[in-house]
Amino acid sequence: MDVLRKRYQGFFEESRRSLLNMTSEITYAEVKFKNESTSLGTKSEPSAAPKEKTSLHKTNPGFPKALLPSLLILLLLLAISFFIAFIKKDWSCCPKNWKPFNLNCYFISNDTRNWTESKNNCSAMKSHLLVINTKEEQDFIIGNLDEKSAYYVGLSDPEGNGAWQWVDQTPYNASATFWRPGEPNSLSEHCVILNKPPRSSWGWNDVTCKELHRSICKMMKIYL
Template sequence: MALEITYAEVTFKNESKSSGINSDSAAAPKEKTTPHESNHSFSKLLCTSLLIFLLLSAISFFTAFIKQVWSCCPKNWKPFSSNCYFISTESRSWNESEQNCSALEAHLMVINSKEKQDFITSQLRKQYAYYVGLSDLQGNSQWQWVDQTPYNKNVTFWHSGEPSNVEEHCVMLNIRSQRWGWNDVHCDGKQMWICEMMKIYL
C-alpha cells in the first residue's frame, strides 16, 4: 500500500510540474520576445533615419563646396559674385568693344546694382573712361543692356545732368569730381571697355 501511495504522489507531482512547465514556457516567450522585437524595430528605424539625414547633409555640403571652391575666372579676369570681369588696356569704339567681348564669349558689362558699380569702379584707372553695355542705338531714349537685362531707372549711376545729348547713344563710365558715374557719348569715340561673363564651374 505504501508503494502505491508513493507512486501516486510521484505521479501527481510529476504531472503538476509538467503542466506548470508547459504553461510557463508558453507564456514566457511571449513576454520576452515582444519587447525585444519592438526595440529592434525602433533601432532599425532610427538607423535608417540617421543614414538618410547624413546622406542629405553630405549632398548639401558637396554642392555648396563645389559652387564656392570650384568656380574660377580666366587669367586676367577679375571675379565678383558669380561673374568675371575683363578691363581692357586699349581703346575701341563701342561696337568694336562689344565685338571684342563677344569674341571672348562675354559681353560689355551690365551694371544693375550698387555693389557691382562700387566693385568695378574700385578696379578702374581714374585717367580713363570705359564703355559698358548700355546703349540707345535706336535713338528713342530707350536705354537697353546688351544681355537684355531690363533697364531699371531706379538703379542708375548717371552723372548729374546725364544723359545730356539725344545724339549720344552709348554709355561709358568716367570720373568727375572724384566720383565715378555714367555719361552718354557718341558710339564711335575710342574708349577702354569692360567685359563680363559668368564664372566657370568645374
C-alpha cells in the first residue's frame, strides 16, 4: 500500500513541477516582452503605426494568462482519470482463498452443509450464495469445481410453486438458466445445486434443501 501511495504522490509532484515550470516560462515571456517594449520606447519615438498593430501588442501579453485556467483544468482531469484507473487496476483485491473473476470474488467451500446453513455461512463472510448472471461466469465457476462434488447456489423456490428467486433479489430469468436436461423436475425440491453426474455435463439440479453439499459464495471485489 505504501508503494502504491508513493507512486501516486510522485505522479502529482511531477505534475506540480511541470505546471510551475510552465507558469515560470509564461511569466518570463511577459516580462521579456514588456522590457523589449520599454527599451524600444526610450530610444526613439516610434513612427505612426496602424491602430490594428497597437491593439495587437496590447492583447498579446494577456493571451498566455487566458490559457492558464484551461491548462489547470486539463491537468486536473488527467489526474482524476489516472487516479480512477489506478484504483480499479491496482487497488482491488479478493480475500485470501477467494478466486477473482471480473468485478467479483468467489469462495468454494470444502465443508458440506444444508442450503440454509450454506446461505448463513456466506452471510457471515459478508457475501451471499452464488448468483450466476452470465455463461462466462458459469464457465469460470465450473472450471474451479470438483466433478465428484455438488455445490449449493443461491437459487431457491421457497413456496414450491416454480417461482424461483435469487438470494440477492436479482430477477430470475428463465431464458438465461443452466438447468440440466429434465430439470427442475419436482415441486418438493426447493433448492438448487450445481453438479456434474457421470457421463454428463455441468448444470443446475433441484434438490431438497436438507441435503448436505458443498457451496459457493460470492462478493464484490474489495477496493482499498
